[in-house]
Amino acid sequence: MGRTAIILAGGLGTRMKSSLHKVLHPILGKPMILHILHQLMKVDIQQIIVVVGQHREQVMEVVGTSVEYAIQEEQLGTGHAVLAALPLVKADSKSTVVLYGDAPLIQATTIQALLDVQSETAAAGVVLTARVENPTGLGRVFVDAGGSVEKIVEERDASPEERENHCINTGIYAFDTRSLGQACKKLTPSNAQKEYYLTDVLPLLKQQGLRVVASEIANSDEIASVNDRVQLAQVEKLAQAARNRELMQSGVTMLHPESTYVGADVTIGRDTVLYPATHLEGKTSIGEQCIVGPNSRLLDATVHDNATIQYSVVLQSVVGEHASVGPFAYIRPGSTIGEHAKVGDFVEIKNTHLGKDSKVSHLAYLGDAYVGERVNIGCGVITVNYDGEKKYRTEVGDDSFIGSNSNLIAPVRVGRGAYVCAGSTITNEVPDDAFAIGRAHQVTKEQYVKRWKLKRQSAGSAGRESQDEF
Ligand code: UD1
Ligand code: CA
Numbered sequence: 106m107g108r109t110a111i112i113l114a115g116g117l118g119t120r121m122k123s124s125l126h127k128v129l130h131p132i133l134g135k136p137m138i139l140h141i142l143h144q145l146m147k148v149d150i151q152q153i154i155v156v157v158g159q160h161r162e163q164v165m166e167v168v169g170t171s172v173e174y175a176i177q178e179e180q181l182g183t184g185h186a187v188l189a190a191l192p193l194v195k196a197d198s199k200s201t202v203v204l205y206g207d208a209p210l211i212q213a214t215t216i217q218a219l220l221d222v223q224s225e226t227a228a229a230g231v232v233l234t235a236r237v238e239n240p241t242g243l244g245r246v247f248v249d250a251g252g253s254v255e256k257i258v259e260e261r262d263a264s265p266e267e268r269e270n271h272c273i274n275t276g277i278y279a280f281d282t283r284s285l286g287q288a289c290k291k292l293t294p295s296n297a298q299k300e301y302y303l304t305d306v307l308p309l310l311k312q313q314g315l316r317v318v319a320s321e322i323a324n325s326d327e328i329a330s331v332n333d334r335v336q337l338a339q340v341e342k343l344a345q346a347a348r349n350r351e352l353m354q355s356g357v358t359m360l361h362p363e364s365t366y367v368g369a370d371v372t373i374g375r376d377t378v379l380y381p382a383t384h385l386e387g388k389t390s391i392g393e394q395c396i397v398g399p400n401s402r403l404l405d406a407t408v409h410d411n412a413t414i415q416y417s418v419v420l421q422s423v424v425g426e427h428a429s430v431g432p433f434a435y436i437r438p439g440s441t442i443g444e445h446a447k448v449g450d451f452v453e454i455k456n457t458h459l460g461k462d463s464k465v466s467h468l469a470y471l472g473d474a475y476v477g478e479r480v481n482i483g484c485g486v487i488t489v490n491y492d493g494e495k496k497y498r499t500e501v502g503d504d505s506f507i508g509s510n511s512n513l514i515a516p517v518r519v520g521r522g523a524y525v526c527a528g529s530t531i532t533n534e535v536p537d538d539a540f541a542i543g544r545a546h547q548v549t550k551e552q553y554v555k556r557w558k559l560k561r562q563s564a565g566s567a568g569r570e571s572q573d574e575f
Pocket of ligand 2: 330
């Protein structure tokens with residue numbers, strides 16, 4: 106049996122006051138419409154049509170070629186949008202689900218259940234309804250004693266008594282495809298907004314003597330829709346709570362889920378502990394038994410088992426097993442922190458490989474470097490990788506020691522088992538097992554300060570200041 110889904114995404118969503126199309130605003134870091142498509146993939150549906158209109162290039166670029174597009178040139182209402190999609194609907198389609206692109210939390214199980222109700226009751230149309238505390242802005246659904254839908258009245262068109270009804274239209278429907286097509290063609294724009302309302306299809310079907318039923322959803326969080334940025338924040342909050350609940354149920358500990366943000370495509374292994382104010386974004390993947398946070402942000406990061414990251418930012422980089430990052434480290438794109446390696450406080454690492462068991466414990470900058478295994482990078486070490494025009498690479502071999510406050514002027518190579526003395530400025534290659542020191546000789550002048558102070562005192566009594574000698 107053929108099934109079609111139509112997703113309405115024609116209107117720009119003017120209440121968002123945005124140059125980005127409403128259905129592309131992210132929830133859990135992922136465009137709203139992709140959440141809906143992700144759920145539809147899990148339902149037995151053969152054809153997905155997305156109705157696009159304003160800013161359609163934006164929508165089509167994000168959604169891609171896995172769906173069909175119907176173009177609605179002018180946005181004359183939700184019914185008009187479905188009319189635009191009808192010519193694409195396959196001839197063998199028996200049922201059609203209609204969803205609005207601005208309600209991203211809908212679950213596959215709910216869509217499936219709605220389709221089941223439609224086939225079991227042999228209804229021409231089933232509308233998914235919800236009972237909500239605050240129905241402001243939503244269409245009110247009127248259901249008769251027999252459970253069939255009488256009408257749906259938009260808030261703008263509703264009388265004060267009608268507005269008292271808290272049974273609302275979620276904007277999700279299952280139709281008998283043929284009946285939907287016939288009824289859509291009879292729609293007229295006779296309402297406050299002069300639009301073709303899809304909701305008017307239901308009384309039209311009823312007038313034909315067909316069955317139109319309401320199916321009430323148990324969890325009204327799922328149908329929350331976004332019309333402005335306040336609702337965007339509300340939906341984001343609901344999505345986060347659901348996501349965190351799911352992760353905790355799968356074995357992740359969150360000390361403060363309310364401040365823990367985990368993106369839609371992030372994966373986290375069991376027994377990992379997330380401390381408050383941790384943000385895991387993009388394609389981040391965290392292994393088992395890790396500790397992340399507090400106050401950390403990871404974007405497209407891969408963190409292997411038993412690693413610890415505290416008060417740090419990690420972008421597009423890999424952190425190996427048992428490695429430790431932070432507090433206050435900044436790992437920039439293209440970096441790999443090896444197994445059991447340590448990146449300590451106030452260390453910045455960019456496009457650098459830090460080998461297994463190596464340590465860069467404090468106050469250092471490593472950029473465009475390859476650091477081998479068991480290397481100790483002292484406090485204050487800097488790879489001088491940029492000459493104002495180009496970037497250059499630094500290499501440090503296994504088992505080397507780079508003394509504190511050294512500058513490695515790239516391009517430069519320090520061999521294996523080498524020792525760079527503290528305070529050195531290294532401009533030439535240091536061969537394997539060599540010792541390198543590159544700093545000015547110390548000059549010590551005995552009793553110098555004492556003499557200087559005495560001199561200053563006498564100069565002061567003579568009414569002038571002099572440090573000429575220095
Ligand atoms: C709609 C419903 C309302 C329901 C609410 C649920 C109608 C008439 N009203 O109202 O009963 O309670 O959703 O969220 O259906 N769209 C198009 N083309 C158009 C107009 C809209 O594609 O010409 C798309 C929009 O991009 C959006 C969706 O349809 O994704 C809903 O449109 P919107 O204007 O947000 O409808 P509401 O006023 O919220
Ligand atoms: Ca809406």
